[in-house]
Amino acid sequence: MANETRVRGFHRHIAACTNAVLPGERLSFHVGTGHVGWVSRDLAEALAGFPVITMTASRVTLTDGTALAAIARDLSGQGFFNWRREAFDVRAAADGPVLALLDRGAIPAFGVQATGVHLNGLVECPDGPHLWIARRARDKLLDPGKLDHVVAGGVPAGLSPADTLVKEAAEEAAIPPDLAVRATHVGDIAYAMERPEGLRRDRLLCYDLTLPTDFVPHPADGEVEAFELWPIRRVWEAVRDTDDFKFNVNLVLIDLFIRRGLIDGTEAASLRHAFLDGAALADGPGA
DSSP states (O other): OHHHHHHHHHHHHHHHHTOOOSSTTOEEEEETTEEEEEEOHHHHHHHTTSTTEEEOSSEEEESOGGGHHHHHHHHHHTTSSOOOSOEEEEOSSTTSOOOEEEEGGGHHHHTOEEEEEEEEEEEEETTEEEEEEEEEOTTOSSSTTOEEESEEEEOOTTOOHHHHHHHHHHHHHOOOHHHHTTOEEEEEEEEEEEETTEEEEEEEEEEEEEOOTTOOOOOSSSSEEEEEEEEHHHHHHHHHHOOOBOTTHHHHHHHHHHHTTSSOHHHHHHHHHHHHHHHHHHHOOOO
16 A cells, blocks of 8 residues: 555646546647647637638648747737747647747747757765755746755757757856756656646656755746755655655656665656656547
8 A cells, every 4th residue: 555655646736647648628839840839729710810820620721831920929918828939940740840939928828849958957966866956936937945956957949959058057156157058858748737827748858966965056047946965755745745846857756766765666657657647648639
């Protein structure tokens, strides 16, 4: 029973991030021939008023990708989503060509996949591994006050994940570039999740970085309230027993626990299978 309770504690985070039903009531959204996302019927009706949009009963197609940024700005003014002033690349596949640009605030409304980087800031101490934990600022738009990674952020238009990691490390935690570039890419996690802001189809690129024992991160851009160094076992217990961490941070930490042997055997296999199901859901059915 103890093992069953423990694995349920971890599984609930994966289940929470894979609760989307696709297509559900949504229409597929295409840029040219590329299927890039999903839109609600209300948003589809608003899109129908633009001359570069064609529609069928189940599909919305933008014939000119260069028009998407301006269309989204117009729709933001109509109250469909908040404008974030940060453009993201729109692709039909993670490694495919850029088909359009879309403001970060509009990404969930269009169901477009977004890519983010998450860094496990590890410190190897005499009593075992520790992890730097950030407390999100109380004025953050999403999940204010939640616990977070030492560094995490979305990959904006025109930047590679590696460049984004170095930029975010300096901005969020004052980690110098010559230290941040030592981070190792250890895996990807994808999911499709219903959130108040819309459909989150996220691909998280997970990194590990072993930080010197005398290095102390500090808030540099106001997005983090404070940092604390926790024994990894304390992090493990917080993920298992609470919802204190930002929703998707839990997934990256569960992956870390598996790789570090804190979750093993049938529990690890079960969680890995759940991750694969989440990745398949994030891709969505073809249209």
